[in-house]
Amino acid sequence: MSDLTAPSAGNDRGEQSSLSAHEAGTEDDVRDWIALLKPRVMSLVVFTGMIGVVVAPGHLHPILAFTAVLCIAVAAGACGAINMWYDRDIDAVMRRTQSRPIPSGRIAAGGALGFGIVLAVGSVIVMEVAVNLVAAIVLAISIGFYVFIYTMWLKRRTPQNIVIGGAAGAFPPVIGWAAVTGSVDLIPLILFAIVFIWTPPHFWSLALWANEDYRRAGVPMLPVVAGAKETRKQIVLYSLLLVPLSLVPWFLHFSGALYGGTAIVLGIGFLVCVARVYRDKQDEGGNSLTNDAPARAAFKFSILYLFILFAALAVDRLIG
Amino acid sequence: MADFPRPLVGTEADTFRRRRRGRNLAIVLVLAGLSVLFYAITIVKLVQH
Known part of the structure; x- marks a missing residue:
């Protein structure tokens, strides 16, 4: 029973009530962690990645093909979690996003960032070990592009954010193809x-x-x-x-x-x-x-x- | 003076336990799935070589 306690102190961002509940672990739910992965965005990414695997010439064992698509999905989810961590201030003021797990206080920002980093690094390592180096490199580039180029650099600076940042979402078919062929054509x-x-x-x-x-x-x-x-x-x-x-x-x-x-x-x-x-x-x-x-x-x-x-x-x- | 946490009581404690059980179950399922996946990958790699 000793762990069933709620702290009475808040934090310095004025999230006292929600964060207290979060730190007690009463607010976050498995569904919130899944929501961090932006499942709807992930579905399109998984689909285009899968198409890359299917249309590429050559053969990849079904288990390795499944692993490649899983890595693409997990990496996309990781990008979503890191994006939600970075954008938590603007998510809190946008109607469309203010009920997301971080602005609503159900998940702590640091936890979301750690979750995203672990998934991102894990997906690249598994891709390299199970599939091939080229697919892992392209996967790592796509994660870096989405997190650093789009989320942290372009999104808040230029109206061309979507044009250039859109490249991040265009990588999956290339990764799928590279998983089968070991090259980019x-x-x-x-x-x-x-x-x-x-x-x-x-x-x-x-x-x-x-x-x-x-x-x-x-x-x-x-x-x-x-x-x-x-x-x-x-x-x-x-x-x-x-x-x-x-x-x-x-x-x-x-x-x-x-x-x-x-x-x-x-x-x-x-x-x-x-x-x-x-x-x-x-x-x-x-x-x-x-x-x-x-x-x-x-x-x-x-x-x-x-x-x-x-x-x-x-x-x-x-x-x- | 230390700021001691307030103990959870009643439905709050029940909610906490239910959600913790859900998280634990999810972690077990993910770990089990990864174990099966890594085992399968190892077998495939061994056969291919």
């Missing part, structure tokens, strides 16, 4: 480029309707810095780049008509969605008068787009 770099170019329209669609949150937190997202009108234009421009880029694997005969046809249909759908975002009813500043319904729809469709596009590539390779 043209095709995984094209898959990297597809996710890289897909990220700005995907994220800016979200930023359009979460604009107020980012403004309050002082994060220089494009809609905050350049306005909604410019953001709508940039979404269209990146989407116009994305659609032809998605056809490159077909042009290079890496995939067949199934993928090509799917990419064309999805591309048309994507362009229709972003055209609606561009033509949304708006005031003079470009702010939506429809509660950003087209941007919300474009955000949802962009997730579906990437899932189906990559799934089509894998199916095409498997049956082709």
